[in-house]
Amino acid sequence: MSLLRGTALSLAFDDQPILEAVDIELDKGEMLGLIGPNGAGKSSLLRCLAGSARADSGVLQLGEQRLEDIPRSERARRIAYLPQQTEVHWPLSVKRIIELGRIPHLEPWGKLSARDQQVIESVIADADLLPFRHRPYNTLSGGERARVLLARALASEPEILLADEPVAALDPAHQLDVMAMLAEHCSQGNAVIVVLHDLRLAAHFCQRLQLLHQGCTLAVGKPGEVLTPDNLENAYQIHLPDTQSAIDTLLNITWQRIPK
């Protein structure tokens, strides 16, 4: 039984089809990479899964339950969503933003419990944000901001994390940091769906990839099965030489993060 399953999801906007009968499946402990060219429907699919867009047709299941039957609050505890380009509207401190991640777990009047505090502290430490914990968000660099937002999402201890381009606009080192945090989350028995444009990061960190093109699934499976010259040509209009070395270059990251 898969953890999250979407069947025949369709979505249209002003009669313009965005998703056409897309299936998606996510297992426990798995990191699924959603790839595809701009406008393929990756973000829309993720928004459907997160509940901020409603599919016109299709079925979404979390475990054995239909997603719409699950109360809003329970769903918020189980699925966290990190939208593309999240804006933080007030200059809250790093710690306060990460605390917001606990909102799904709090009673309306309740305060942060000792356990909440403990989760927050460990997330801050994992995200390597200890030196910044009292800094206002607007004084942080892009890489720091991305880690704070991811830490906020992780602070709700979600079974499933839906992350839309979390490494966009980050330098290679910060990209690796963020991907490592996602991988760590999966290794704790949770699952992640991540939208990526960097095919090498996708191939390196994701167990499976789903390639979307014009609102349909073009291919789904292990990175090596999806990132074929044919698929890349059809989806991205790019040519990959059909040689082992070219494919190896695509599937492997040869650089590593230097430990701090």
Next chain:
Amino acid sequence: MLGEIRQSRLLGLLVAAASSLFLFSLLFGSQTIPVFQALQETFDDTSSVLALILTEVRLPRALIALFAGATLGLCGAAMQAMLRNPLASPGLIGSASGAALGAVIALYFGSAALSQFSLPLGGILGSLGATLLVYLLAGRNAGTLTLILAGVAINSLTLALISLLLNLAPSPYAVQEIVLWMMGSLANSSMQNFWIMLPGTLLGWMLLLRVGRALDALTLGEETAQSMGIDLPRLRWRIFLAVALAVGSAVSVTGAIGFIGLVVPHMLRPFVGYQPGRLLAASALGGAILLLAADILVRLLPAQTEIKVGVVTALVGAPFFLYLIIKSRRYNQ
């Protein structure tokens, strides 16, 4: 740089300041009276002039300043948080002028047979109508500029309608009351005025009791807030309704007192670590403090005819507003 203060300590300070100003507003009026004698006579239940001044003139005025000020501060904070826009406030996005329009219709054109609660009801409906109109005009994720433009348009329209209606009103006094509705005044309030505004005000406050956490979540934008379990449409309606109830009731009694809902949340935001939820209570107290202080000032200023309290809040608020504009301009460059 002003820093964050522990919430309990901040609220304690604000409560102390508000209560002192409330007492001060009972002690000092346009005339000096022996206050202790007045208090004694009030508690002895003798119907003396001093007791009358205390209970029928100063008490209602202080109570209305307290409740109306708190309403404006609270609603300003709630709207700024919901629209994630530091310039959203009852005065700028039409809630107050709409309320004044509704109250004007109810007061000057309503039939006398209607109960006296038609006045706050008019205010509530007017406030809701104008606010929703601005919201629809500006769109859900309006930037500051769009929101202000929509607010200016609706404010101008409501103010023009108020002027028109007061010119057409059957009462010859109506025309001269334009300023009263536009600037707001607490002069000559009676306990009856207070009782009229109370139910709507309290109802509005109650609706805002539990929105703090949702407003906190909205800091991260609507999509993230929704994924955190916040029912956005419900939250929006709740806040629009709350603002309409509270601001509509208050403005129908005091007129549209400007700038409190804009200035107070701003001044207090650093002290609550910019957290919208924590700002609500602080801003309510801050609004009460500002209006009580402005009203005391108005009473103590030596003027032939009492200055409208809205003039004082505007004199404080307008420069502050300009400062915000300059600051945001610098920020955008």
Next chain:
Amino acid sequence: MELHFCGEFRASEWRRPIALPAFLTDAIAMSLLRPTLLLLSLLTVAGWAHGADTPPSRVVSINLCTDQLLLMLADADQIASVSYLSLQPESSFVAEEAQRYPVNHARPEELLALDPDLILTVEFTDRRLLGLLEKLGYRIAQLPMPTSISGIESNIRSLAKLLGQNARGEALIHQMQSMLSRIPHQPAHQRPKALFYQPRGYTSGIDTLQNEALALAGWSNLAANIGISGYSSIDLESLLLGQPDQIFSSAYTGETRSLAQRQLHHPALRHITHNRPIIEIPFKYWICGGPMIADAVAELHAALPKKQ
């Protein structure tokens, strides 16, 4: 309880007390007109082009106050037009009589068409209108707004002279004085305290008709006692501290819905006078100073608390 008087009845009572033959009044007027005109310091007379020795025969009044005195003093054939305001019974004592004459709205076109030889108005009139009329050579007379009974008398005298109706003027003054003298004098120590409290919190202090009327009627005017002069606002606390026995109002309209009038319903006002309701004295008694002030004094006198 509110007092209601029949305006029409009063109006006719103040009409032309003695009907002197026209030739006689004309003669008196002619003998008195020229020297007195020089003495009328408050009377602005402009465009003195013609008719210096004959009384005006086409008089146009553009203000309610001059309408009323004109209708009380002039012969019917002297009056060319009165203002539309004189038709409104709520404010005018001559509403019925005014119907016999063409009305004007103080618009220049209208006035020119009437071809007046004298235009009457009061001191506070649109200066641009007056300037225009003066430039066109019209004769204009402006009466001051009286703040006392002697001011009313001098207004009546001035206008009577101007119209060549001196005898009628004196008779009108005499009638007013005899009515005032019928009201018993109240000793200073027996005067209950009262004040006028108007919509928007205005009161009448020293140098107002209401002040003099209150005094003649036997009241002590609280507003004057605390040093208020003219028409000015009084704050609620000062009013209460003065502890008035009676509050009068004199709104220029009936009860309409406005914030200004809501102020008169402040509960503290009822408490301070021990539930004596505010007595409404019709505004038309003083919107313009005139002999009808005597009626106002009588009404105020009737409102004095009955002796135990």
